[in-house]
Amino acid sequence: MRSSNRSRKSESAAWRARDRKVLWHPFTQHAAWDAEEFPIIERAEGSWLVDLEGRRFLDGVSSMWCTSLGHRHPGITRAIVRQLKKLDHATFLGLSHPPAIELAERLLARAPRGLSRVFYSDNGSTAMEIALKMAIQYWRQTGRPERTKFVALTEGYHGDTVGAMSVGGVDPFLDAYRPLLFPTLRAPTTYSYRCPKASTLEECAAHCIEDLAAILAKHAPEVAGVVMEPGVQGAGGMIVQPPGFVKSVEELCRKHDVFLVLDEVMTGFGRTGTMFACERDGVRPDLMAISKGLTGGFLPLAATLATERIFQGFLGEIRDRRALYHGHTYTGNPIGCAAALAALEAFDKERVLERLPAKVEALQKGLAPLESHPHVGEIRQLGLLAGIEVVKDKTTRESYRYEERTGHRVILEARRRGAILRPLADVIVVMPPLTATIAEIKKLGRIVRDSIRAVLD
Numbered sequence: 035m036r037s038s039n040r041s042r043k044s045e046s047a048a049w050r051a052r053d054r055k056v057l058w059h060p061f062t063q064h065a066a067w068d069a070e071e072f073p074i075i076e077r078a079e080g081s082w083l084v085d086l087e088g089r090r091f092l093d094g095v096s097s098m099w100c101t102s103l104g105h106r107h108p109g110i111t112r113a114i115v116r117q118l119k120k121l122d123h124a125t126f127l128g129l130s131h132p133p134a135i136e137l138a139e140r141l142l143a144r145a146p147r148g149l150s151r152v153f154y155s156d157n158g159s160t161a162m163e164i165a166l167k168m169a170i171q172y173w174r175q176t177g178r179p180e181r182t183k184f185v186a187l188t189e190g191y192h193g194d195t196v197g198a199m200s201v202g203g204v205d206p207f208l209d210a211y212r213p214l215l216f217p218t219l220r221a222p223t224t225y226s227y228r229c230p231k232a233s234t235l236e237e238c239a240a241h242c243i244e245d246l247a248a249i250l251a252k253h254a255p256e257v258a259g260v261v262m263e264p265g266v267q268g269a270g271g272m273i274v275q276p277p278g279f280v281k282s283v284e285e286l287c288r289k290h291d292v293f294l295v296l297d298e299v300m301t302g303f304g305r306t307g308t309m310f311a312c313e314r315d316g317v318r319p320d321l322m323a324i325s326k327g328l329t330g331g332f333l334p335l336a337a338t339l340a341t342e343r344i345f346q347g348f349l350g351e352i353r354d355r356r357a358l359y360h361g362h363t364y365t366g367n368p369i370g371c372a373a374a375l376a377a378l379e380a381f382d383k384e385r386v387l388e389r390l391p392a393k394v395e396a397l398q399k400g401l402a403p404l405e406s407h408p409h410v411g412e413i414r415q416l417g418l419l420a421g422i423e424v425v426k427d428k429t430t431r432e433s434y435r436y437e438e439r440t441g442h443r444v445i446l447e448a449r450r451r452g453a454i455l456r457p458l459a460d461v462i463v464v465m466p467p468l469t470a471t472i473a474e475i476k477k478l479g480r481i482v483r484d485s486i487r488a489v490l491d
């Protein structure tokens with residue numbers, strides 16, 4: 035036993051050494067990574083990841099917000115295997131196939147009303163790039179070529195490709211690339227914890243809407259659309275919006291006839307309690323990007339959904355060259371589509387949405403004791419996602435210094451205690467699979483509480 039334990043440890047160390055020689059990880063300072071004992075994950079099941087040494091970890095961030103139905107979900111696994119025996123891939127340029135057609139039908143049946151066309155791609159960033167290109171080209175082809183700008187919220191995140199970064203508002207992710215980015219109009223966001231104008235979320239949101247109204251009043255003739263994550267901004271720090279906020283944005287968009295471009299990449303597929311976050315306000319976007327939870331977190335697949343009005347703006351004679359000039363090698367990959375179809379089926383069969391409220395409450399109760407902690411500034415939650423903002427000084431709301439890596443130290447502690455988390459600077463993100471059991475969510479809450487106390491007390 036002892037020796038097999040030892041050999042698994044040395045096997046693990048050997049993989050780490052090989053990783054350090056050849057790999058470059060996302061959002062990672064490798065000088066620090068090389069000193070880290072990162073787990074080598076060998077397998078997974080349900081809410082759990084298991085490393086080569088046999089250590090079990092609760093997947094507390096759904097593997098970066100996508101594993102919504104748990105790892106190796108049996109129905110999705112079966113669907114992928116079944117699809118593999120029929121068709122691995124066929125180009126979507128000039129060809130079509132049943133999984134892509136059926137998935138588009140099912141998605142539109144679930145999506146907010148008014149969306150009637152599905153354009154596939156591979157990830158959230160590309161789904162957003164495509165939405166931006168559709169908006170710009172639509173206006174160009176319908177007599178308003180001067181509508182070339184977007185209004186986006188500060189702290190918004192839409193991906194890491196250049197267009198998605200251009201409408202992004204998380205400055206540390208953008209600073210190195212500014213020369214590449216196109217200009218975007220910025221509206222303030224509902225970050226009431228650090229709002230210069232208001233102390234409550236509702237007041238802060240009202241100011242944001244006033245400012246957005248002013249921006250549109252001045253710039254609407256040159257604006258193609260307003261871009262936002264509905265319900266909660268993810269990578270900006272789990273910044274929640276009050277009910278009615280997205281509706282107010284929609285009303286302003288309608289007033290000025292600019293497109294409402296919703297990024298549901300993180301919020302879609304049940305994360306905030308409804309199938310799509312914009313359902314809370316009964317909003318009908320013109321363009322909507324989805325990805326992460328689309329395949330239940332199994333495969334890279336994304337889609338941009340558009341209204342018939344936008345689609346019609348691309349019709350014309352061949353000589354008019356009005357087609358959407360965009361496509362990826364793996365557009366509409368059949369295996370990804372089969373996985374997504376199985377994920378949608380699992381949503382219904384397993385009554386995932388109906389079972390959420392009890393889990394949402396368990397998460398809220400699990401984190402509530404932290405409210406009084408001297409270094410917990412604010413806990414923000416919407417549905418089965420939460421962000422805990424830790425601060426150096428609770429009274430002045432002063433943040434820790436970046437170099438202290440406070441959030442990172444908390445998640446390393448959580449790892450020792452059996453949960454995988456990933457912070458956004460000093461916001462500890464908690465986002466278990468929607469299929470996690472109440473017992474698993476309670477355990478996760480306990481690990482988060484204990485880790486924050488162990489590091490910050």
Ligand SMILES: *Cc1c(COP(=O)(O)O)cnc(C)c1O
Nearest residue numbers: 157158159191192193268299300
């Ligand atoms: C993750 C994310 C993206 C980018 O998706 P990728 O698949 O990582 O390219 C875009 N928008 C939001 C809101 C996200 O959370």
